[in-house]
Amino acid sequence: MIEQVRLPDGTDGFVVPLQRTDRAALVAEFETLAPESRRRRFLAPVVHLSDAMLQHLVDDVDGVDHVALVLCVETSPDVYDPVALARIVRYEDVPDAADLAVTVKDEWQGRGVATTLLEVLMRHRPAGVERIETEVLKDNPASLRMLARLGPTTVEDQEYGVCGVVVALPPTDAAAPAAPPAETVVRLSAPLLRDPVHRHALRTRDQVCPWFR
Template identity: 55%
Template sequence: MIAEARLRDGTRALIWPLLPSDREAVRERYETLSAETREHRFLASVPHLTDAMLDHLVDEVDGIDHVALALVVLDDDNVGGPVGVARMIRYRDQPEAADVAVTVDDAWQDRGVATALLAELLRARRAGVVQVLTTVAADNEASLAMLRRLGRNTVTPAGNNRLDVVVDLPDVPPGPDRSEDVGP
């Protein structure tokens, strides 16, 4: 599945599944993120991705219970580079619920990358997944706003600068107007 997207500023992008061959690119892109973006992603100081983390983030993606998508922006020559990754991981003990995480390069934040990725991620979610259960940093306003756009929210304190968020997902995922899929 490859989908086309346009960001808020009109930038053209493609969204496709993260592949095992993307392992080193994920590692390299993570190194370019600010300390704040890294901490918001993992709710802890994680200066570098370990091999074990990459095993989980890349190698364990199965496209069913662990879906991960990359957004690549295109220039006028249709050459692009990845600027964001979103993932949804279904809980084994709660098959109707999943966690979500989105990481966007600092220079591309607040431009609609997360919105485009989440719209496509919700389309790709496993049948029967009707809730998102996740924990976010209380000061991560961008993530909280993103989760509010997904559906009805319940937010509860979860300890030191953390919030647990439950989102009831709609049948039809929200998001910007999308082009038809352009791949197999």
């Protein structure tokens, strides 16, 4: 798929799927990130991307249960560069819930890039996914605001400066029933966010944009 988009400031762009051939670029660009950027993206001081992490972040993208999209914008006439990456990954044992991660290149933050990319990602999310369940650092309010724009959101205070976040997504079919209230989402999802297996998966997700060269 290739989908044309336009940022709020009028910048033209298009959204394309992440490819397996982007693995080397992801590794190289991760090494250029500042320590604080790595901490915010992985909720921990990750120094290098391991082969096991890359297996999940790139090789496991199948466009069905694991969707990863890149937003490229026109940075000069007829020249398009990637500025953001977003992905949604269905939990294997909880088919109606998924994790979500977004990264926007520093100089493009605050220009509606994440909002624009997420609009496309939500239309291409895994079939049957009704809610996002993820973790965000408490000192990352921008990510909390981004998630809150997707639907009714509940934030649960967890240990070590981390928030558990649950978002009830609107139905992809306009005729479908409305999304469940936030109280219901909390009751159903709390065990998932507290389970150590799922929390490990959250720690090894991709929140790093592979800037192609």
